[in-house]
Amino acid sequence: MTLTIEILIAVIAAFHIYILWFEMFAWETRGRKVFSNFPKELFGQTKVLAANQGLYNGFLAAGLIWSLLIKDMQWNTNVALFFLGCVAVAGIYGAMTADKKIFFVQALPALVTIVLLYISRLT
Numbered sequence: 001m002t003l004t005i006e007i008l009i010a011v012i013a014a015f016h017i018y019i020l021w022f023e024m025f026a027w028e029t030r031g032r033k034v035f036s037n038f039p040k041e042l043f044g045q046t047k048v049l050a051a052n053q054g055l056y057n058g059f060l061a062a063g064l065i066w067s068l069l070i071k072d073m074q075w076n077t078n079v080a081l082f083f084l085g086c087v088a089v090a091g092i093y094g095a096m097t098a099d100k101k102i103f104f105v106q107a108l109p110a111l112v113t114i115v116l117l118y119i120s121r122l123t
Contacts, residue, residue, distance in 0.1 A: 002120055008113045009064050009080055012087060015105070016061035023054030035099060060087055081117060084110045 022030040027050040028043045043050075063083035070076035091107025 002116075005080075005113060005116050005120060006068055008109065008116070009068060009084070012084070012109055012113065013061040013064035013068075015109075016057045016064070016087070020054045020058040020061065023050040023057065025054075027051065027054075037099065056090075060090070077117060077121060081114060084114050084117070088114065 022034060027047050031050060032038075032040065032043055060083055063079065063086070067076050067080035067083060070079060087110040088107045091102055091105075091110060094106060095101075095103035
């Protein structure tokens with residue numbers, strides 16, 4: 001993988017660690033700021049659900065970090081593509097069901113990185 005792609009993957013992984021943090025540990029504080037269009041009374045009622053979502057975001061981050069540690073180029077690309085695909089699907093679904101801006105902060109970076117990975121495999 002090129003350095004640019006590795007940096008993008010690392011940034012996407014860091015973003016998902018941030019999501020893990022606020023969904024699992026700061027849902028009723030930071031979560032309210034991130035999802036300001038949701039009713040305030042919703043946050044207390046959905047704290048456990050948000051924590052579960054945060055855990056899944058942690059798994060996405062772990063997979064992306066794992067891809068950066070794999071030395072075999074074919075395997076690291078395949079693992080990265082799998083987890084980036086998961087991030088993209090989650091971002092698209094989140095944009096359709098929760099908030100449209102999720103597409104731009106979650107799905108689009110993953111999709112751009114997927115395209116760059118495919119281009120790098122062709123060369």
